[in-house]
Amino acid sequence: MLGHEHSDNDLSGTVHGPAIQSGKVYGGIHFHTEAAPEAAPEARGPKPPWQLPPSIRITGRSAEVSTLEGHRARATREGHPTLAAVSGLGGVGKTAVALAWLHTIRPHFPGGQLYADLGAQSPGGPVDPGEVVGRFLRALGVPIPQVPPVLAERVALYRSLTADRRLVVMLDDAATAAQVRPLLPAGQCVTAVTSRRRLPGLSVDGGHVIHLEPLGREAAVELLDSTLADGRVAEQPEEARALVDLCAGLPLAVRIAGARLAARPRHGITTMVRALTEEHDRLEALAIDGDHDVRAALDLSYQGLPAGAAHLYRLLGLHPGREFGGPVADAVLGSDAADALDVLYDASLLIDAGQAAGAERYRFHDLVRLHALAQADRHESPEERAAALRRIGYHYLANATRAEELIDPQHRTMARDFGPGPVVDAGFGDGRAGDEEAADAALDWLEHELPNLMAVLRIARPAGIPALGWQLADAMWPLFLRRKFYEEWREAHREGLLAAEECGDEAAVCRMLTSGGLGELDMDCPEQALVMFERAADSFLRTGDTLGHARTLNYRGLAHQRLGEPDRAAGLFGRAAAELPDRGDRRAGALARFNLADVALSRGLYEEAVRDAEAARDVLREAGDTYNTARADALAGRAYLGLGRLDLAEAGLRAALDALRPMSADHETARALGGLALVSEGRGQPGLARRCYREALVLYSAVGGPGSADAQEVRDRLGALGPEAGENGTADDGDAAG
Template sequence: MRGHEHSTNANELSGTVHGFVVQTGSVHGGIHVSGGGAREVVPPPWQLPPSVRITDRTDEIRALEAHRDRATEDGHPTLAAVSGLGGVGKTAVALAWLHTLRPHFPGGQLYADLGAQAPDGPADPGEVVARFLRALGVPSGQVPPTLGERVALYRSLTADRQLVVLLDDAATAAQVRPLLPAGQSVTAVTSRRRMPGLSLDGGHVIHLEPLSPEAAVELLEATLADGRVAAQPEEARALVALCAGLPLAVRIAGARLAARPKQGITAMVRALSEEHERLEALAIEGDHDVRAALDLSYQGLPPRAARLYRLLGLHPGREFGAPVARTLLGGDAAEALDALHDANLLVDVAEASGGERYRFHDLVRLHAAERAAQDESGDERAAALLRVGRHYLAAAGRAEEIIEPGRVGPERDFGRGVAAESVAEEDFGPVGGQTAAEAALDWLERELPNLMAVVRLARPMGAPELAWQLTDALWPLFPRRKLYREWIEAHREGLLAAEEAGNGEASCRMLTSGALGMLATGEHAEGLAMFERAAAAFLERGDALGHARTLNYRGLAHQRLGQRDRAAEFFARAAAELPAHGDLRAGALARFNLADIALAQERYETAAVEAEAARLTLEAAGDTYNAARAAGLTGRACVGLGRLERAEAELSTALSALRAEAAGFETAHVLGGLARLSERRGQPWQARQYYREAVSLYGSVGRSRSAEAVGAAARLGALESPGTADSPPAPPAPDPSGDDRRGSGA
């Protein structure tokens, strides 16, 4: 038999050839395959591994099937890629889908483990397609020698065949492409890496996240199948939470329990509760375990990405932005971040949080920290943590300057050469109609879990200065967003750190700022004691300005304790001494506090004068927040004086400014003033609206039991009682001098 001749090339075959005849040499068009003489009929291959139970994947399987329907309608092969973290159930989902297709694809099922994480490297596509050819009936001796010839034959054999193919654990899209069959076949690809490149081949890419708590409990129950989950539901939820929703981890925990039928779920919870032992506990001897799955992903990383993975494992919080990665890696970390994301070792949370932002799956974070402990020296780990701390301190300090440009703070440098290192800048760019201060406050609140984690770690890692300096930089956030728990905790830790560092000035700052947090949470006596400690320390240091500031603070504590006359004495001394020592802003705050006392005592004229003087000074100092508070207090005093037009102007200005600051407690005060103004104008319906919002705001910031909140709720109740007239008699006309009976304090 003579082959096709072209140019100077000719291939000759002699004798009798049985089975497939392959035309080679210079080939034009397709590869022609013809049957020889009588040959054995090869049954279809059915190579798919058996299915395993899956939960909570209905949406993903429905999406895969919808993609197949579209491809079939268009006359194209179906290609789908399932990506996700090792152990998240990619293969289980692919198998669950593909097994349902067997009645519709009689041509068989092909399966290949492409070994992306194999110790000796990913599988060679040429070897895989050769196995596929043999499974489809091509004798070993007749498998073509080159990849191109094998692929051509493979596609010819599958052109008219209804076939299902699973390519498991793929390394790259390039490894997959030679293995895609032709015709109306269905191919599923699983990979720990995201494979957007397969979209160019018509592929539909889905990404698997860990299971929800409910689905994870269901999987645990199916794994045990002995009633223990139903008998211990809370313990079961605790167990799957420690497995972080990773199906492999849940199955391993369930399998270990199944082997111990008399053991309660609590015992496994205990075994997993210690973080450093959790990966060890999630293993079954001689079988897959979570650490092994993550080790394989880690070993496939480029060196620079692997180092970033280790260093990010030291990060004290769950989420972090791209600037942290740049700080740790000492330069442009974009390529390394992309590699970690593509390997599904990082979850991109930018859509929910804004900017470039990532988090680790809980078990991945443990693995990364474990690799850091193994592959980084103690000095390298300490230096990395210190770089993270300095990054957050520098960013928080910059945010503080934007929010309170007039606030005088200490020079922040925690030494040991770290100050000379570069730190990546955070972006505080306003979003939408935000001001720069609002954007900076939002950044501080979003990063607060990380900032608090650094505060807690600073002393144990030998950098106490970092704890109190970061706490001090966080000061603008705490009162504005009413973050009381963090306020108290940070200042307690900051005080311990300042005392450990032997820094008297820092200790006084932590005492005064921390005591203000005590006042905000109702711990007035403890707050006063802290202020007294600070006052004594300032006197001992010879710091007259610091001592003068404690006068204002001690006045606040006495005011909260109901000792108004004693409070007024302290405020009056502070209002006189603070400007004399050069702190005009603090002096203005003392006058504001005097106005607040006067308002409570219905000395409206004094309240209006002191509040207006405070507002002018605060505006000049650039303190817009406290200036707005002063305007609100002036407006409330003017309501009492009957100067209703002035009251409306002041209260409206204050309301706009305080809403923009998201200052719920102070906004509620202003709303109460507007409600009283509406009452005096004979507008009870408007007053009710203001009181309702005020009461809601007091509740939202945890101050529903404050005197102001109780008063607003009482007035609202009175206005909503049956028989309340909508048009009460107009109040008496105010005295032209502005001093009516209420204004005189009578």
């Protein structure tokens, strides 16, 4: 089917789910659970974030931790923020040292702890600082709609929020000093940065940079001993020293070698020493900074895998994202991968990345992933590698489509291609379209998987599967609409547009233009939105798709309305309202009539607004569109207010409020409350009006910020009501909003 329809005006509703932090390999560490010290709560604001990975015990790094703490003490005495960077080879224990230090100072920083993996070694490239600042702002309690779209504005808000807050920030795996600078908090905060590169540029910002060298022999032997924990190191001290020498003192290599020995309790350490020595000449394919012994340890660990686990290891190296769950492994393997995943995890080749929706998630250490990729290149045919990548992509597409169906059944899904194999269910919840619990679970799944979805979308065209790209962008529509990931919204539709053009699929091109245009409209770029809508309209005309063209009338009207051109907007809405029912889409025609009523209301044409709003409401109710039915009720109620018909105004506004509250549609709920407050004012009930205004102010501040125009208007109305003293304590004590 050509063309599509969205909930056209709903560009502000938001829901926000929990933030999920990835795991990471920490060389030379041992995890243990430790109760967090009780921190003093902030005087105001949301609960402080506590995002650091688990507390750890490190080996042979006490001097480095003492150096970092000494730097903090000096900075605190001098009244400066603390910035420290820990650099070194991958697997040397940079993150372990930083975490050991930060956990010791947690009691002194009740403002919380923020953590971000900056992805210098990620296959998708380093993380954009704007994305991280946005994530930090949300963790600090900023509602998603209030997060500014521009990096400079995000940074300014972040610095304002941290100026009087004692906060710890950890920026893991940084690529450059320039990537780090926008993420530095203000005030008496502590920031720790880790990077494989030395970052002398941070010295300009007052940072203290330390570079970690591999562990000394005795510290590495201690790590091997604690990994084995069976007395073999004490029995074979010389062999133990020879083994850690072959591991070049790198904690990752020591742990991998130790894990292999631990799995073979009858073998002497000499066996591993001999094996590593024999592997030296075979490791050039994975030459990472000259660490031949690390590659030898990885090769040996890989060679000990059963065939099925080795096959999964190679194919998972192709995964374009940073972490994955069991269903992805099932999709890659084409069968149940649980046993093979357990083998890889036990062999220290996979890292526990926490849980999502009750399921375990995993990730590779950067060096291990490179090793897996090298083994895939060596042992898998180009055809099998391409097929595995397609299975990964189709898995994400199929489950994103399922989520789309649960969240937004009104959104017409275009044809989707899920490939030849069976689709593996991601397990984010059962339910039917319209089921609020199932829809919330589906939204949470989309949000958590967003980095993976975007990574798949980015590689779709280079991998020769462009249709996957635009279809994935289309399937993410409900997430973009409700949770406002603006940067991803824009990128996904730009890449989706290129993919649709490469496919030569004009219907898909138009879908990317209209969905992307609505995103531009939501980001307050109506000029760009109008360009996209008009291009889609021209395409529909060329292909003879009259229904698709009629839908663009509505979109173009929205753009002109945002541009302050109500006459042009009303003309386009009127045409859409007349043409769409004749083309077979009564619901879209009703939305156009709703938009027409909105223009009439803004002009004070209350009779016209009532007529169009109620006509739209009746069709939308018949179509099962509960959300837009409620919006039409509220619009009619506000129009009746203009006519002075308070009973009808209250009926419409209360009906809207009853429907909107369970949907967490804060902006529309606040508008309905504002209307009820005006009804109460008209009846001489200032107490009821105040209660409605105050609740509306809370909601407007949540979605648009306390300084938004809507919030200020409500604040002005409250001020105009005057003091509460002497108000009637009987008639005014009812709950106008309940």
